[in-house]
Amino acid sequence: MRFLYYDKINNIDKGSSITGIKTFTLSEEFFRRHFKKQALVPGVIYIEAMAQLLGWLIIYSHDFKLSAVMSLVEGAAMPPDLRPGFTAEIHGEIISTSRRDSLGRAWITVEGEKVASMDRIIYSHVQKVNSEDLLHLFYYYSGIRAGS
Amino acid sequence: MRYLLVDHITGYEPGKSIRGIKNVAMSEDFLEFHFPKNPIMPGVMLLEALTQLTGWLEAVSSGFQDWFLVSRVLKSNFYGFAFPGDQVELEVETLEQAGHDTKTYRGSGLVKGRKKIIAEFEGRVIPLEDIEDAEEQKKFFRVLTRELKR
Numbered sequence: 001m002r003f004l005y006y007d008k009i010n011n012i013d014k015g016s017s018i019t020g021i022k023t024f025t026l027s028e029e030f031f032r033r034h035f036k037k038q039a040l041v042p043g044v045i046y047i048e049a050m051a052q053l054l055g056w057l058i059i060y061s062h063d064f065k066l067s068a069v070m071s072l073v074e075g076a077a078m079p080p081d082l083r084p085g086f087t088a089e090i091h092g093e094i095i096s097t098s099r100r101d102s103l104g105r106a107w108i109t110v111e112g113e114k115v116a117s118m119d120r121i122i123y124s125h126v127q128k129v130n131s132e133d134l135l136h137l138f139y140y141y142s143g144i145r146a147g148s
Numbered sequence: 149m150r151y152l153l154v155d156h157i158t159g160y161e162p163g164k165s166i167r168g169i170k171n172v173a174m175s176e177d178f179l180e181f182h183f184p185k186n187p188i189m190p191g192v193m194l195l196e197a198l199t200q201l202t203g204w205l206e207a208v209s210s211g212f213q214d215w216f217l218v219s220r221v222l223k224s225n226f227y228g229f230a231f232p233g234d235q236v237e238l239e240v241e242t243l244e245q246a247g248h249d250t251k252t253y254r255g256s257g258l259v260k261g262r263k264k265i266i267a268e269f270e271g272r273v274i275p276l277e278d279i280e281d282a283e284e285q286k287k288f289f290r291v292l293t294r295e296l297k298r
Contacts, residue, residue: 001149003178003190029177033151035279042151043218043271044192044199051192067183070191073224080217080272137184 001029005049006090008143009056018057018092020142022049024084031084039083046078046088046116050106054092056138058102058123061094064131064138068102068123075119086110101125149177153197154238157204157292165241166205168292170197170257174232189230194265195221198255201240204289206273212286215276222252224267234259249273 009020024041031039051070058068092106101124107117139146156169172189179187199218206214230236236257243252249272257265276282 001177003181029149030151036281036284037277038279040217040279042196042199043221044196047195047221048190048192069188069226069229071226073221073226076221076224078219078221080219080274133184 003048004052004141005045006053006141009053009141010089012057012060012142012144015061015094015097017094018053018060020053020090021087022090023087024082026084028084040080041082041084043078043080046108047073047076047118049088049090050092050108050116050118051121053090054094054104054106054121055123056142057092057094058097058104058125059134060138061097062099062125064134065127065129066099067126067129067134069126070121071101071124072120072122073118074121076117078116082110082115088115095120099125099127151196152200153193154200154204154292156295157201157289158237158295160205160208162205162209163242165239166201166208168197168201168204168238170194170236170238172230172232172234172236176232179232187232189232189234189236191224191226191265194226194230194236194257195224195255195267195269197236197238198240198253198257198265198267199269199271201238201255202253202269202271204292205240205242207276207285208289210276212276212282212289214273215279215285216251216271216273218269218271219250220270222268222270224265224269226265227263230257230259230264236264243268 160166240255
């Protein structure tokens with residue numbers, strides 16, 4: 001299983017906001033055990049999807065000179081009963097960011113309807129990073145073309 | 149990856165609390181991505197371990213009639229990191245009945261006595277038979293609690 005919970009980034013606005021999509025398919029490994037009689041997207045996966053996408057916005061906003069690791073989540077709501085076969089639009093916003101840490105919020109919509117949200121997420125920044133590696137990963141994971 | 153985030157159940161008090169173990173192994177798929185060249189147990193996988201343990205608490209408290217699905221995370225603090233080779237000691241306790249079929253829990257994960265996650269979450273208690281074969285879950289519970297019987 002590849003631990004990536006977005007398929008591409010649609011829009012990224014430095015220091016401000018990001019949107020991306022994640023398509024949930026029945027081929028995801030976790031559906032084998034979650035559950036046998038019904039395939040239900042595990043609630044924590046929505047948190048990870050929002051956290052991963054917003055994490056890229058933070059890295060992008062700091063010019064790939066640091067990385068961000070989630071340290072607090074507050075007020076997260078998620079649907080316990082969605083089965084695969086839908087595309088989630090993930091939205092993230094930075095509330096504040098400094099060299100040391102960032103605060104943001106995020107939400108997920110499916111066909112225009114909000115299904116999950118996170119009031120507050122705090123990231124601690126990791127300063128020791130290889131900027132070039134991060135940049136390559138960003139282009140590969142986001143679907144955004146280098147130089148565009 | 150087998151989406152099973154609890155390796156052992158080390159103790160429980162029906163209706164109240166449950167304790168378990170999650171061993172972090174270098175062979176876990178997610179460590180290749182989280183993070184590249186720097187394997188760290190993802191915080192949400194620790195949260196998943198706590199929600200799965202809560203499922204087992206509801207199951208054993210109801211004679212394998214119920215399971216648990218998370219629908220709100222009130223607060224989850226992630227302290228430091230759990231690394232490959234670490235053994236995470238998990239504990240979940242029931243806080244209160246939030247609504248008719250909604251309950252709130254507090255969970256923690258410690259490595260060598262140091263906290264890695266403290267979370268308060270809420271969710272629905274649902275019929276186990278809707279999602280799994282109750283008899284099979286019961287058998288698997290015996291596997292998870294094998295150490296307790298010795």
